Amino acid sequence: MSDIKNLKQYSKASERFEGANLLCPGCAHGIIVREVLNATNYPLLVAASTGCLEVSTAVYPYTSWDVPWIHIGFENSSTAIAGAEAMYKALKRKGRLYNDKEPKFVAFGGDGSTYDIGFQFISGCFERGHDFTYVCLDNEVYANTGGQRSGSTPIGASTTTTPAGRISYGKKDKKKDLLFIMAAHGSPYVAQVAPNKWKDMSKKIKTAIETEGPTFINAMSACTTEWRFPANQTIEMSDLAVDSLVFPLYEIINGRELRITYRPKNVIPVRDYLGAQARFKHLFKKENEHIIEQWQKNVDEYWEYLQRREEAKV
Amino acid sequence: MAEKYELQEIEVWDGNMAASHALRQAQIDVVSAYPITPSTPIVQNYASFLADGYIDGEFIMVESEHAAMSGCVGAAAAGGRVATATSSQGFALMVEVLYQASGMRLPIVLNVVNRALASPLNVNGDHSDMYLGRDAGWINLCTYNPQEAYDFNLMAFKIAEDYDVRIPTMVHQDGFICSHTAQSVRPLKDEVAYKFIGDYKPKNAMLDFDKPATYGAQTEEDWHFEHKAQLHNAIMNSMPVIERTFKEFEQLTGRKYSVVEEYMTDDADIILVSLGTTVESSQIAAKKARENGIKVGVVSIRVLRPFPYEALGRALSKAKAVAFLDRSLPAGAMGMLFNEGVSAIYKTDSRPVVSNYIYGLGGRDLTQNNLQEIISELNNDAKNGKITHATQQFIGLRGPKLGYN
Numbered sequence: 001m002s003d004i005k006n007l008k009q010y011s012k013a014s015e016r017f018e019g020a021n022l023l024c025p026g027c028a029h030g031i032i033v034r035e036v037l038n039a040t041n042y043p044l045l046v047a048a049s050t051g052c053l054e055v056s057t058a059v060y061p062y063t064s065w066d067v068p069w070i071h072i073g074f075e076n077s078s079t080a081i082a083g084a085e086a087m088y089k090a091l092k093r094k095g096r097l098y099n100d101k102e103p104k105f106v107a108f109g110g111d112g113s114t115y116d117i118g119f120q121f122i123s124g125c126f127e128r129g130h131d132f133t134y135v136c137l138d139n140e141v142y143a144n145t146g147g148q149r150s151g152s153t154p155i156g157a158s159t160t161t162t163p164a165g166r167i168s169y170g171k172k173d174k175k176k177d178l179l180f181i182m183a184a185h186g187s188p189y190v191a192q193v194a195p196n197k198w199k200d201m202s203k204k205i206k207t208a209i210e211t212e213g214p215t216f217i218n219a220m221s222a223c224t225t226e227w228r229f230p231a232n233q234t235i236e237m238s239d240l241a242v243d244s245l246v247f248p249l250y251e252i253i254n255g256r257e258l259r260i261t262y263r264p265k266n267v268i269p270v271r272d273y274l275g276a277q278a279r280f281k282h283l284f285k286k287e288n289e290h291i292i293e294q295w296q297k298n299v300d301e302y303w304e305y306l307q308r309r310e311e312a313k314v
Numbered sequence: 315m316a317e318k319y320e321l322q323e324i325e326v327w328d329g330n331m332a333a334s335h336a337l338r339q340a341q342i343d344v345v346s347a348y349p350i351t352p353s354t355p356i357v358q359n360y361a362s363f364l365a366d367g368y369i370d371g372e373f374i375m376v377e378s379e380h381a382a383m384s385g386c387v388g389a390a391a392a393g394g395r396v397a398t399a400t401s402s403q404g405f406a407l408m409v410e411v412l413y414q415a416s417g418m419r420l421p422i423v424l425n426v427v428n429r430a431l432a433s434p435l436n437v438n439g440d441h442s443d444m445y446l447g448r449d450a451g452w453i454n455l456c457t458y459n460p461q462e463a464y465d466f467n468l469m470a471f472k473i474a475e476d477y478d479v480r481i482p483t484m485v486h487q488d489g490f491i492c493s494h495t496a497q498s499v500r501p502l503k504d505e506v507a508y509k510f511i512g513d514y515k516p517k518n519a520m521l522d523f524d525k526p527a528t529y530g531a532q533t534e535e536d537w538h539f540e541h542k543a544q545l546h547n548a549i550m551n552s553m554p555v556i557e558r559t560f561k562e563f564e565q566l567t568g569r570k571y572s573v574v575e576e577y578m579t580d581d582a583d584i585i586l587v588s589l590g591t592t593v594e595s596s597q598i599a600a601k602k603a604r605e606n607g608i609k610v611g612v613v614s615i616r617v618l619r620p621f622p623y624e625a626l627g628r629a630l631s632k633a634k635a636v637a638f639l640d641r642s643l644p645a646g647a648m649g650m651l652f653n654e655g656v657s658a659i660y661k662t663d664s665r666p667v668v669s670n671y672i673y674g675l676g677g678r679d680l681t682q683n684n685l686q687e688i689i690s691e692l693n694n695d696a697k698n699g700k701i702t703h704a705t706q707q708f709i710g711l712r713g714p715k716l717g718y719n
Contacts, residue, residue, distance in 0.1 A: 043523040047388065060537050063528040068520035070391050071530035072414045076384035079376065083346055083388025083396075084520055086372040090343040091394055091521065093370055098393065098522035121384065124377030 010198070013038045021064040022056035026224035026231025028238070029053050029137050031195045033108065036135055036217075037067065039205035042104040045088075047081040049113035050074040052144045053137060075118035077107040082130040104209050105132035112142045115151035115176050126185035126214040133208045133215045139223035140175065147226045151176040154246075155298075156291045157279045159226070164282035169291050174298070182216040183252040190216040191251035191261075196238035200249055200261050207251075220247045228278030240273040245303045246295075250310075258309040270296045316341070317367040319504060327499045329463040329492035333399065333425045333485070334359035336467030338369055339507035340423075343394030343514070346374040346385030350404035351437045352489040353427035357399055379404035383411035383424075390420035391529045393519025395471065397422065401489060402429035405443040409450060415482045416451030416545060418529050419517075421474035422482040423467065424452070428590070428641075429489040430676045438677020439489030441590065441642040444618070445650045451545050453483040453552055454618035456589040460497045463487045465569060468502070469559050471511045476559075479552045480517065481545075486618075488591040490677065502567065510566055549620050556617055573617040574625035578604070582611030584692040585630055585666070587655055588639040589615040592673075592680055596639070599685035608693050615651065626658040633666045634696035637688055641674045648706050648718075667695040673709040684709045 016037040023030050029052060037044060046069045048054045054071045057064035072080045085105045091097050109118055114136040122134055141159055142148040148161040154175045158164035162171040182190045189211045193201035201219070208215035222237040224230070229237055241247040242262060249262040271292050274280040283291050319338065327335070333356050337345070347357040363369045372389075376382050379400050390396040400408055405426055415422050428444050430436040448454065453473060457466045466485045474483040487493055502510065518527035533541060553573065560571040577597050579585060584603075586596045593614040600610035613629045615622065630636050636659070640649025647653065652670035659665055671688055673680045688709065694702040704717025 045392070045520050045523065055532050058528050058531040060531040060533045060541075063531065065528055066526055068523050068526045069528045070388060070520060071532075072384055072387050073410060076381065076411070079346075079381040079384035080388030080391075082374065083344060083385035083390075084392035086344045086346070086374050086385065087389040087392035087394045087396075088521055090370075090372040091392075094343070096394075098519055099524060101523075103521070103523055120377060121381050124381055128374065128376070 007198070010038070016044070016066045018064040018066065020062070022059065023052065024225050024231070026234045027052070028139070028195050028221040028234050032135070032137060032219045032221055035195070035198065035202055036106060036205050039202050040104060040209045042209065043067070043099070043101050045081065045084050045103050045105050047071070047077040047084070047107045049077040049109035049118060050144070051110035051113055053108055053110065055144060074113055076121050077109050077113065078118060078122040078125045078134055081105045081107040081132050082125045082128070085130050085132055106209065107132060107134045109134070109136055110144065111136060111138045111140055111152035112150045114138070115178055123185065126182065126187055130214055131212055133217060135217045135219060136178070137221040138218050139221040139226065141223060141226045143223050143226045152178070156283050156288070156295065158282060159279070169282060169288045179216070179218050179252065183255045185214070186255040187216055188213045188254055189251065192218045192220070192247065192249055194220040194238045194242050194247055194249060196235045197242060197249060197262055204251060204261070226279065229276055237276060240268065240276055244268045244270050244273040245299050246270060246273050248303060248306055250306055256314060258306065260306055260310050270299050316370045319363070319368045321501050321503065323500065324498050325501055326496050327460050327464070328494050328496045329460040329487045330355035330427065330494070331359055332460040332464035332499050333467050333487070334363070335501060336464050336507070337397050338363050339502070339504050340395060340397070340468070340471050340511050341371065341508060342397050343371045344374065344386070344389035344396050345371065345398055346376055346382050346389060346396070347398045348376055348379045348382045348400070348404060350379065350401045352429060352439070352493045353399040353401040353425060355493070356425055356427070379407040380411060383408040383415065386422045387411060387415050387418065387420060390415070390422050391418060391520050393516040393521045395475070395514040397424070399425035399427065401427045402431055402443050406431060406446055409447055412447055412450035412452060414530065417541070419480045419545070419548070420482055421480050423470045423474055424482065424484045425467065426484050426486050427489050427493045428486055436676040439491055440675045440677065441640070441650070444486055445642040445644060447484070448618065448650065451481070451549065452619060453481050453549065453556070454486065455483065456486045456616055456618055457492065458488070458591045458593050458614070459492055460495070461499045463492060464499055464501060465563065465567070465571070468507055468511060469563055473552065473556055473559050475514060476555045477515060477517070479548065479555050481549055481552060486590065491591040506566070510563070553620050553622070571616060572625070573622040574629050575614045575616055576629050577612040579611035579613060579629055579633070581609055583609045583634045583696045584689060585611045585613050585633040585636045586639060586685070586688070587613045587615070587630070587636060587651060589618070589651070590641065592639055592641065595680055595682070596685060599682055599689060602682065603686065603689045608689060610689055621654055621658070623658040623661070626655060627662045630655070630659055630666060631662040631664055634699070635692040636666045636668045637671055637692055638668065639671050639673060643672050643675060652706070667699070667701050669695070669701060669703070670706040671709050672706065678710055680710065
């Protein structure tokens with residue numbers, strides 16, 4: 001668990017999330033969730049929003065969860081776990097706890113639950129300072145309902161509600177910059193993680209869970225079904241994302257102090273990342289090439305901004 | 315440990331304050347709430363109890379009613395006593411989560427201070443919100459004055475948390491008419507009230523993390539039907555527990571309640587059926603009509619869910635003409651009480667003439683004159699043995715008379 005040094009040890013770590021589930025082959029959700037549950041030795045209470053994770057891991061009469069787990073709706077896993085955390089505080093004060101150990105509280109949501117419908121709830125929880133960690137499984141699309149755009153879907157992606165067509169290059173709007181929005185709540189810890197950098201990911205998750213107050217993890221979760229790449233290339237897809245700086249790995253402490261936690265030795269062009277996924281296939285048509293150029297420009301500028309923020313230490 | 319609150323033998327409380335004290339005495343572990351008129355004072359009072367140290371639970375002031383009920387569900391699943399309050403639009407925003415609370419069999423107590431639904435926006439009392447949440451799988455208890463807002467809250471915890479019931483429970487009171495009208499209330503002593511409710515005994519508490527439970531699983535057609543049927547069965551079977559709780563409360567306080575309450579119905583030709591504050595107005599009207607030789611009785615619904623088919627059918631079986639007074643209007647249909655009441659009568663041998671009066675939407679007063687008008691129409695029905703006017707009529711509505719058959 002917390003003293004895991006290599007992948008071999010990790011593969012033998014105790015299971016709080018069973019391998020028996022209905023996630024698609026190649027889905028990164030399982031990898032991330034497993035890593036969240038293994039990142040700490042604390043007992044965990046877990047809430048999940050409606051989405052791929054929920055519908056594939058708790059189909060009555062089965063459950064993949066060997067931790068107390070609750071699902072209410074699409075938008076409110078954050079508030080549900082906040083309620084449980086409040087109950088813990090109340091029962092502790094009244095001397096009525098069921099166990100002596102101190103639990104930690106985790107909520108999972110997809111990007112639809114997090115960037116869109118559940119954003120108000122998460123924002124409220126962070127403002128009120130509940131002691132929990134929110135983990136967004138960010139696959140940049142409403143995958144559970146069959147591939148509609150979300151506030152996390154990047155520009156140029158073809159989705160079922162922003163399809164690329166004769167006169168459209170797909171989604172017109174940029175991905176919402178959620179990490180900075182979460183940091184702006186004054187959260188003691190927010191971070192972006194990707195499953196290919198598993199040590200970085202595990203360390204950040206442990207920090208998030210064990211830091212007091214509301215903390216946020218945005219986890220890149222490559223979606224073989226909606227991004228359209230072969231199911232055995234999930235980790236390669238994450239490599240492309242972080243090495244092209246499309247998905248930079250960094251953390252922000254106390255809402256201000258930014259640290260970049262991974263700097264690619266060889267930064268690869270964004271087009272390599274885009275070219276590996278069929279959701280961006282149409283961008284390689286001549287008339288859409290300018291979107292790829294725009295992408296590269298956005299990524300470069302954002303990386304520049306992150307570095308300046310890091311240096312400024314403000 | 316919370317500070318002791320000194321109560322007088324008789325307190326002057328409005329319905330909201332009465333409910334707040336019941337919540338305090340129940341020693342709730344978590345309240346998760348969002349303000350809305352006219353229920354706001356319930357959580358405001360609760361917050362001031364907390365500020366003065368009379369409560370040692372947690373109070374989360376969330377950012378919406380949907381979140382309020384979401385927090386309640388998470389807290390209740392974690393394994394403790396939970397309550398909140400709302401009205402109208404807030405209640406409407408909660409509705410999604412109301413179904414989830416009952417589906418997970420979490421005994422949350424929700425005070426609903428009934429109010430109209432927009433549009434047009436209106437802060438005053440009617441039963442539109444009650445109608446909206448009626449089928450959410452909650453036990454629904456109806457009160458008509460501050461004393462009852464207090465009494466029913468205490469009983470609500472006991473009923474909801476009964477180990478065989480475990481169903482969330484709403485306590486309704488009329489917006490402003492009950493919630494903001496101060497009356498004399500006889501509270502129980504704190505320790506007596508708490509003893510009546512008893513300690514909270516959860517099933518599968520999430521905080522009991524040595525025995526992990528999965529709450530809110532997904533089902534498809536292979537199990538969903540069974541789960542919904544089980545919930546229905548549990549609500550239907552809660553009636554004896556509700557009746558037993560009324561009885562125990564009567565033994566403790568001398569205050570007698572029953573699922574369907576009858577007033578001068580023994581020899582009544584005409585019966586007015588209502589709920590909420592209208593019950594007392596109807597009783598006054600009945601008494602007055604009897605001075606003119608018209609035998610009027612009043613039946614009030616105390617428990618809307620589980621619906622008291624048997625008791626209501628029995629109460630109405632001897633009458634010649636019955637009016638169901640509805641303070642809500644399901645647009646395009648007869649009123650809620652009418653529809654449900656008629657189905658209660660259907661099984662009885664003698665069937666009275668039935669009609670539906672819609673009144674008081676958005677807080678409009680139902681006057682004694684209005685009630686005498688209804689009684690006079692019903693008197694004609696009773697004499698003729700058939701309906702002599704439109705089945706559904708609107709009382710106190712300006713403009714041309716509206717009626718539907």
